[in-house]
Amino acid sequence: MMVIEAKGLTKHFLQKDGETVEALRGVDISVPEGRLTALVGPDGAGKTTLMRLICGLMTKTAGELSVVGLDVTEHPQAVQDLLSYMPQKFGLYEDLTVQENLDLYADLHGVPQELRAKRFAHLLAMTELAPFTGRLAGKLSGGMKQKLGLACTLVRSPKLLLLDEPTVGVDPLSRRELWQILQQLVREEHLSVFVSTAYMEEAALCETVYVLNRGRFLKAGTPEELRSVAKGTCYAVRPPEGMPLRSLQSRLLAEPGILDAVPSGGVVRFILRGNPQELSTLATLNLLAKPIAPRLEDGFMTLLKEDAAKGSTLPEPAKFGAFAAASPEEAPVEIEVQDLVRKFGDFTAVSHTSFAVHRGEVFGLLGPNGAGKTTTFRMLCGLLPATSGKLSVAGVNLRTARIEARANVGYVAQKFSLYSSLSVYENLRFFGGAYGLTGAHLFQRIEAVMEEFHLREVADHAAxxxxxxxKQRLSMAAALIHEPKILFLDEPTSGIDPLARRTFWREITALSERGMTIIITTHFMEEAEYCDRFMIQDHGRMLVLGSPEEIRQRMGLQDATMDDIFVAIVEQSRREEEANEKKGAAV
Structure with missing residues (x-):
């Protein structure tokens, strides 16, 4: 039986200006029951629209759509009674406990009292939330919140589970746990799961993957079938000594014929239909590329590029000059942290952390949800005072001259935080004024950032x-309007697709090569490869600090992915912590 079946499914939206936008264009899809099926595609491809049509939360413009054997248009409520849907922003009640959230969703779904005890026990055991039933949902880590959201979605036993990017903003450890739960549900309960994801390694865990772009399916098949799209076109090259992976990547992406390039495992992987030795970048740097096996992401990127997708999430970056190899440690220190501590009552969020960041360096703050990295990040930005320790930014003591220090930094929040009712131009004028820009200088900077981030065509549009x-372009423009020395980026690529992440990192590379210092938090561990150095925190403590290559060698995991290295470091630390606690209890 097919749990989802569509033929010629079409959805149009009428804009305020009278124009029609085609979100879905003649989509055909057949999803068999009892399987994990993935939906992938760039931002704006139509993934959420398709999900909402399947749920009966929208009505189709044309075509046929049946879910669990029922016509969605004729029987929307009956369909909703048979499926469970977890949207990107699932509505947990943060002032209620874990147990109270489960009870509330069971009430909403009409789950009989006699079935609840067994169902709750099963879900709590599966999500490992049983010890936390009395904890407020608002006090849970990001990963635990996602698992509670999944448990609430499953308080009844649905015939179909729909998940819209369930692991956005979740660290690799929590993502792995959540996918183990999904695989267990399919294996033990024969549950049908249809999931959209921005992580290609997650899609590779599914039996079938659908690639959606501009409202059309480009291809559907097993992960192996999609990998084969890039067969014979994938290569790896190691940069010369002193050149960051991101710099080599940006230069390769500028080459004609290159479909994709991305740092991975200490090398830059790239896709090329042609002879790699004819690339000017490799010839100039005297580098040799080696053929490698394709990944699912390679097939995905090939399909997108060959579909000639138009538009991008960020403008093309400035042109790159000749690269001059230099060690970041030779540059002046822009951020200095010594014995930094932050407490909330009796709870220590950051414990005696020390490190330095040099001018022009891209420095990553990584860690599981609840590790203390966001607290560290906010202290560096001047948004949160430290309990103790020394913290200087651009040579200014952040504890004694916070306003002066913040004048040297730009900040891009994870969530869009500009003024939605103001136009693009009005936002830039407001934030420029807030940073102390006036008169001709202010208007000159507004013109400059609108040009750099391609915002002129939407200058009068409400943000x-x-x-x-x-929105991402505007956030970057507002953060850079006062020409800061340091740019802070809080999970800037959370929830965006691989194509958009490539474009974003080309811009960051251009900024760093102009001497700007970049501090970034991210849950995409592959992005640690873009950093000159990164640190991993857990439970408020710094576990490791160094370049990707140094950490790879230190862990003895030269060929491992950054996800695997991250998980290994965190799990090793937690095992040692648990052993020490047992030893202390025995004494």
Whole structure:
């Protein structure tokens, strides 16, 4: 039986200006029951629209759509009674406990009292939330919140589970645990799961993957079938001594014929239909590329590029000059942290952390949800005072001259935080004024950032009405309008697709090569490869600090992915912590 079946499914939206936008264009899909099926595609491809049509939360413009054997248009409520849907922003009640959230969703779904005890026990055991039933949902880590959201979605036993990017903003350890739960549900309960994801390694765990772009399916098949799209076109090359992976990646992406390039495992992987030795970048740097096996992401990127997808989430970066190899440690120190501590009552969020960041360096703050990295990040930005320790930014003591220090930094929040009712131009004028820019200098900087981030065509549009890509451009423009020395980026690529992440990192590479210092938090561990150095925190303590290559060698995991290295470091630390606690209890 097919749990989802569509033929010629079409959805149009009528804009305020009278124009029609085609979100889905003649989509055909057949999803068999009892399987994990993935939906992938760039931002704006139509993934969420398809999910909402399947749920009966929207009505189709044309075509046929049946879910669990029922016509969705004729029987929307009956369909909703048979499926469970977890959207990107699942509505947990943060002032209620874990148990109270489960009880509330069971009430909403009409789950009989006699079935609840067994169902709750099963879900709590599966999500490992049983010890936390009395804890407020608002006090849970990001990963635990996602698992509670999944448990609430499953308080009844559905015939179909729909998940819209369930692991956005979740660390690799928590992502792995959540996918183990999904695989267990399919294996033990024969549950049908249809999931959209921005992580290609997650899609590779599914039996079938659908690639959606501009409202059309480009291809559907097993992960192996999609990998084969890039067969014979994938290569790896190691940069010369002193050149960051991101710099080599940006230069390769500028080459004609290159479909994709991305740092991975200490090398830059790239896709090329042609002879790699004819690339000017490799010839100039005297580098040799080696053929490698394709990954699912390679097939995905090949399909997108060959579909000639138009538009991007960020403008093309400035042109790169000749690269001059230099060690970041030779540059002046822009951020200095010594014995930094932050407490909330009796709880220590950051414990005696010390490190330095040099001018022009890209420095990553990584860690599981609840590790203390966001607290560290906010202290570096001047948004949160330290309990103790020394913290200087651009040579200014952040504890005694916070306003002066913040004048040297730009900040891009994870969530869009500009003024939605103001136009693009009005936002830039407001934030420029807030940073102390006036008169001709202010208007000159507004013109400069609108040009750099391709915002002129939407200058009069309300910021809240912009597509996601334009919002990200505007956030970057506002953060850079006062030409800061340091740029802070808080999970800037959370929830965006691989194509958009490539474009974003080309811009960051251009900024760093102009001497700007970049501090970034991210849950995409592959992005640690873009950093000159990164640190991993857990339970408020710094576990490791160094370049990707140094950490790879230290762990003895030269060929491992950054996800695997991250998980190994965190799990090793937690085992040692648990052993020490047992030893202390025995004494």
């Amino acid at each position: 809240g009405s912009l597509p996601g890509g334009y």
